[in-house]
Amino acid sequence: MKALWYPGAIRDPGPAHKPDGDRPYDHGLIFHSTVGTSYSGARNVLMGSGVTNWHGTIDYNGDFYQHYPMNLHCDHSGNHPMNDRLVGIEVVGGPVGHVSEPWRPAQVARGAHVLGWLLDEGWIPNLARTGDRKSCYRHREVSSTACDSFRCPWNPIIRIVKARTAPPVEDEDMADPQARAAIELLIESAHLQQSEIDMLKGQSKFLQAVATNHQERILVLEKSPAGPVDPQFAQDLDAVTKATEQLEKDVAVIEDKLEDAAAALV
Ligand SMILES: [Zn+2]
Numbered sequence: 001m002k003a004l005w006y007p008g009a010i011r012d013p014g015p016a017h018k019p020d021g022d023r024p025y026d027h028g029l030i031f032h033s034t035v036g037t038s039y040s041g042a043r044n045v046l047m048g049s050g051v052t053n054w055h056g057t058i059d060y061n062g063d064f065y066q067h068y069p070m071n072l073h074c075d076h077s078g079n080h081p082m083n084d085r086l087v088g089i090e091v092v093g094g095p096v097g098h099v100s101e102p103w104r105p106a107q108v109a110r111g112a113h114v115l116g117w118l119l120d121e122g123w124i125p126n127l128a129r130t131g132d133r134k135s136c137y138r139h140r141e142v143s144s145t146a147c148d149s150f151r152c153p154w155n156p157i158i159r160i161v162k163a164r165t166a167p168p169v170e171d172e173d174m175a176d177p178q179a180r181a182a183i184e185l186l187i188e189s190a191h192l193q194q195s196e197i198d199m200l201k202g203q204s205k206f207l208q209a210v211a212t213n214h215q216e217r218i219l220v221l222e223k224s225p226a227g228p229v230d231p232q233f234a235q236d237l238d239a240v241t242k243a244t245e246q247l248e249k250d251v252a253v254i255e256d257k258l259e260d261a262a263a264a265l266v
Contacts, residue, residue, distance in 0.1 A: 010065050023073040082143075
């Protein structure tokens with residue numbers, strides 16, 4: 001019996017009445033584009049009054065939210081015979097103005113992992129992108145739509161799945177330079193992300209130290225016998241207070257960036 005829920009999924013069920021019963025054929029899947037920048041935006045569509053519904057959503061940070069068990073027939077392609085057959089997965093990103101936004105490294109890793117799981121469980125029959133047995137689709141290949149605006153990196157993720165499922169060492173897939181290149185690319189981007197995180201941490205520490213120093217100076221100025229009555233002291237006090245406020249804002253911005261970078265790395 002096939003597992004209905006991806007083991008790493010965060011279960012966030014959609015409205016129970018939306019799917020059209022059982023999905024009669026395990027034919028393949030579509031990775032869609034949410035054309036938006038947040039999971040909550042996509043979730044609002046799922047929970048709203050529209051008919052569209054799909055099996056799961058991959059967030060920017062690689063989290064996979066599953067909305068329905070894989071055996072249900074979800075309406076996500078606008079093409080009825082294909083809806084019956086295909087698993088539909090939305091991928092956050094590609095907002096208007098940046099519709100071809102590439103999947104982030106965490107999305108590539110998750111997409112490949114979900115794809116491998118669907119294959120292992122038998123929810124999709126193979127990894128073919130062409131021919132009679134084709135099972136890996138872009139939305140635009142079954143309906144008149146721009147989706148997914150060529151966002152899904154089909155070739156690399158298929159290579160990753162093949163390398164993952166192949167026995168280690170001396171296997172043809174592992175020896176395949178393209179599979180290796182795809183994996184090396186992922187490792188490289190994780191390293192880049194890590195060095196960006198280290199750099200942001202350094203910046204944040206430095207700015208915090210300067211801000212603390214300024215705060216101490218404010219105390220000294222406030223306690224000065226000349227006090228804020230002296231126009232020069234008052235000016236200095238004002239300048240240092242403003243600089244400290246700006247530094248604190250800069251630290252907050254860096255810490256947001258740090259959080260985003262750390263989330264994308266997981
Ligand atoms: Zn789509």
